[in-house]
Amino acid sequence: MTYTTAQIAELLPEIQHINDASLRDKVAAVWSEAITTGCGGNGWTFDELRAVKFTLLAGDIDLTYIDHLRSCAQQCLSIADVLNGIFGDKIPVDRDTLLAGSLLADVGKPLEFDKDANGEVIKGHYGEMLRHPFSGVAMCYKHGIPAEVMHIVATHSHEGDKVQRSIESIIFHHADFVDFDIAKYLGKKAAGG
Numbered sequence: 063m064t065y066t067t068a069q070i071a072e073l074l075p076e077i078q079h080i081n082d083a084s085l086r087d088k089v090a091a092v093w094s095e096a097i098t099t100g101c102g103g104n105g106w107t108f109d110e111l112r113a114v115k116f117t118l119l120a121g122d123i124d125l126t127y128i129d130h131l132r133s134c135a136q137q138c139l140s141i142a143d144v145l146n147g148i149f150g151d152k153i154p155v156d157r158d159t160l161l162a163g164s165l166l167a168d169v170g171k172p173l174e175f176d177k178d179a180n181g182e183v184i185k186g187h188y189g190e191m192l193r194h195p196f197s198g199v200a201m202c203y204k205h206g207i208p209a210e211v212m213h214i215v216a217t218h219s220h221e222g223d224k225v226q227r228s229i230e231s232i233i234f235h236h237a238d239f240v241d242f243d244i245a246k247y248l249g250k251k252a253a254g255g
Contacts, residue, residue: 100172163214
């Protein structure tokens with residue numbers, strides 16, 4: 063099955079704010095592949111993806127993967143608006159690149175995640191072999207995503223700590239870790255820590 067851009071927008075409505083229709087469709091194509099080939103090759107349903115926890119590293123918290131993707135996309139656009147409002151074009155931000163990158167940064171996670179015999183989401187064999195920034199970039203390349211967007215996918219996590227991140231990648235990296243650090247805090251607190 064191949065999901066259309068309109069169908070992906072049901073899961074990630076922020077995709078509709080990518081102004082370049084070609085880029086928007088390419089982002090949707092990457093997501094379609096991730097959804098249909100993830101979970102050990104069995105694919106995911108939208109409902110399953112909506113139920114996946116934001117991170118497996120924070121324990122049983124009530125934050126989901128899809129909500130995290132949407133949160134980061136909206137945070138990135140808000141940060142870009144603040145920077146533009148204060149600094150104008152002294153800090154140039156390509157909004158389409160930023161938004162596409164924010165929606166694709168974790169697109170490799172449907173491949174990284176799998177389900178155990180009880181149906182619980184776990185890091186699968188694929189995830190043990192390749193972290194999501196690598197599988198994400200591979201899918202992006204396959205679908206003709208521009209290098210500037212792939213840079214965000216490749217550098218958003220600790221894999222990017224040894225390279226110079228672009229402005230858009232810097233923005234996404236910090237939005238991503240706002241959610242991640244809060245998730246870790248909530249998980250620790252829920253565990254009695």
